[in-house]
Amino acid sequence: MELTLATAIGVLAGSGVWLVLRPRTYQLVIGLSLLSYAVNLFIFSMGRLRVGAAPVLGEGGAGVAADYADPVPQALVLTAIVIGFATTALLLVVLIAARGLTGSDHVDGRESR
């Protein structure tokens, strides 16, 4: 399971980096989304993988920490998901506006020589 997830993180990050290095704005949007999946999973995995142990306490709230999943990376990733959404939206709009302004969807705003 660890190996699977680690491989997945690597593949997602690699695909994301590849796309980020490409010249078209749309490739950048998709690439950053893939990168953010990879990074979110990476941060999440820092709390180690637990199956069937959500960080939701039982009735009355009593509990031993070892019985639950680590809530801290989860809280971080939750924030990251929302902020990631916001930045993707912003990037998309900037790219669309730039495309309208320059007529090109190249990341430099003009076709490369």
Place this chain on the structure above:
Amino acid sequence: MEFYSLSSIIVLPFVAGLAAILLPSDSRTPATWLAGATMAICLVLTLSLYPSVSSGDPIRYRIEWIPSLGLDFTLRMDGLAWIFATLISGIGFLVVVYTRYYISPEDPVRRFYLFFLAFAGSMLGVVLSGNLILLVVFWELTSISSFLLIGYWHHNQAARDGARMALTITAIGGLALLAGVLIIGHIVGSYDLDAVLGSGDAIRTSGLYVPALLLVLLGTLTKSAQFPFHFWLPNAMAAPTPVSAFLHSATMVKAGVFLMARLWPVLSDTHEWFVILGLAGMISLVLGAYLAMFQQDLKGLLAYSTISHLGLITLLLSLGSPLAAVAAIFHMLNHATFKASLFMAAGIIDHEAGTRDLRKLSGLFRFMPITGTLVMVASAAMAGVPLLNGFLSKEMFFAEAVRTHADSWVDTVAPYAAVLGSALAVTYSIRLIHSIFLGVPPESFPRQPHEPPFWMRFPVMFLVVACLVVGIIPGLTVGPFLHVAVSSVLGPETPQYSLAVWHGFTLPLAMSALALAGGALLYLGAGDYLERAERPLLFGRIQGQRIFEQVMVAISWRGARFIEDVFGTRRLQPQMRLLAAAAIAAGALPLAVSGLGFGAHGSGQADFVFAGLWGTGMVCAVAAAHQAKFHRLAALVLLGGTGLVTCMTFIWLSAPDLAATQLVVEIVTTVLILLGLRWLPKRSEALLEPRGILDRARRFRDLAIAVAAGVGMTAISYAVMTRPPPATIADFFIEKAYSDGGGRNVVNVILVDFRGFDTLGEITVLGIVALTVFALLRRFRPAPDNIERPEQQRIQWSSDEQDPDREAGATAADYLYVPSVIMQWMFPVVIVLAAYLFLRGHDAPGGGFAAGVAMAAGFILQYMAGGTVWVEDRLRILPVKWIGGGLLLAALTGAASMLAGKAFLTSYFSYAELPLIGKLPMASATLFDLGVFGLVVGATVLMLIAIAHQSIRRLRAARLEEERQTVEERRRWS
């Protein structure tokens, strides 16, 4: 009392400069009075300090400035500082008197005096500083204020170039000086001048002596315009003449030799000092005089002569003998006197005859006899004619040059160079007198020349009289003051010297005679040639100036272009490549140092379903990467596939909150990108050009970077996951979530309670992003090829038009008819779902974020179902109010706890029994979460509808374009 005088000398010029700029713009006379009075007061204050200074003990005045850095505002006046302060304020006063008649009423006089007084103040600061760092500060101030003064006539290209060159050279020198001073401070352990002057042996024997010396000399030689940095000084003559007179005599170039004299006791008397300064001084002495002969511009001649005379002083200082130091200090004074008068006279000639070109001037003596006489006397002093002050210091110089100081060829050559330099000085002095005042006057001057007003001539007269008096009775006039200055530098080493005019028939006298005769003969022989010379013989082509300009071009143009090409922001891809490579390197470096090991920790399961799930996810990711260029929709769908797998992973691995949020965010992101796709250009695989080898290589390099990043991420995350978790703050949160936060969903409690402040910041960012998106799209102009309707719609319209049974646009209107009805009916359901997610958030998976995005998805569904126009006719959403209200609610909830005397965002909770719904947690954190919810709804909806709204704008743009074309067509036909 003395202390007040001392500090006033520094402070007054700056205050007066600021006052001058506050005067009305036409106040030429008041500004002159102000500046003149300031310089006069400085002079009087300086003179009043003479009794204490002459007693031998310096006056000190000290205020702590930054004591932790050893930086005090220390003023210190000893004999050398006193004589320089007298020179600066005295000549400054004369220059102000002269300026009154020189500067035209059209020139901005207030600005002139502001710069001038600041310049005088900084120069006084340099000589009176008792702390080396403070000295450097004033030193740089002189560079800046001289830059402003040289560029005073900034409409003139030559003035701007000269000013820039002067600043570049002297400021580089100033930075070097700062570095040198820091090294000296490091050696001595203090920047205090007294401490530094007391530790000469420590400095000279230190291993850091050579770098410190090199840096300090770089500063002083650039300032004093010594070879090879001499070229800025002739270019600085584009300054107004009063400025030149001041700059060449008492200030600026004198700052360099002043500092060398100041540090002479601690830095001199070593081989390095001797060779560097000896060479620089000797070359400047001869080369400056040589080039001065060839100048056709009177100010140019004087400027090169200054280089030559400062070379003489530098050479004297290099010798390291106390007698030479006496001669150096004496010559500083003498040079200041005759050079200031000559520059002011040059200004008078320029002013009265309308030119200062030596070729055009001739026979001026019959028009300006008094000025002519004064110039002749001053030139004679410059040439070193007996009975004038220049002669005395030159005799001392010859005497020192002849003596042997060091076993080096530089020392052997020195006397010959001295005689040669002096002979050339005689030649250019004769040329100056002869070509301007003697001979036949030309038929006409640019202006009819006549004597200037008395007070314009007065400063020249005063200084020339000083030359004469000092030259005839040195012992009675300058003697005691010089002695005070010299003994403040040399201390107990002060030698016996005689200032007498006549020492008998000695070798120096013979050298003087030789120089006078040789110079006169040279002029007799080559005078006509010099008058016609376009450029100097021999050294005309080797110019420091040209090298400087080439270096400047290389740095500021070619270098900048190169750096812009490599690191510029015009091209994103190289930057991203650098960034990715740097990130990989930063990640790999610690691993390379300490190695990477894997642990044995694990969840113990090898789940094939999970592996299959991620098999799909990875294929989706790679395929999305592959397809993103030509098949955007496919790439988006594939991206969604990866997103879903991620979402399922969160459920699988005990993170229900993340799964819920990821799911709704996934939906909204997909919709958003779908809406954006419309505005991108068409791109077809069919148009793909064959790739060149370079292109392939580039792609291969990118692939290598991507693979390296992927492998690195895999290795690191696997390494972390296989190690047992350390004790973290997670335990604290799990223990306290219910008892202190009143919630069982620990993640949610962390977000809205424990780390509530972070969340507040985060939702603020979200709001800002949404408003930015909105603002960006308000001014959106689609690219021309996107204005038309999309291809599909055009096909539908044309088929509508062909079919008599259908109205135009009916197909588009009926599009997704059944799903859109379902979507409209689902709206209340989505709202209830959002409410449900929100209410259960504190105890079970859900919460403000997920609920907010779900609610926004409900809104956007309506846009998709009914179209923008339909929705906006029926529903007023006002997302900006949602954003503002949500942020306000969250912040106010936080602030409410402050009313109860608790810290910001401290939460309070209890449970409330609501009819029908049942027991509900009523924590103040829930209110906070409501704020989060409101903001997320507002922000998401704002972004979505801002971009969805563009479809209407597109129509308007297309309509406007059509109308424009119709109008044009009509115009063409009518």
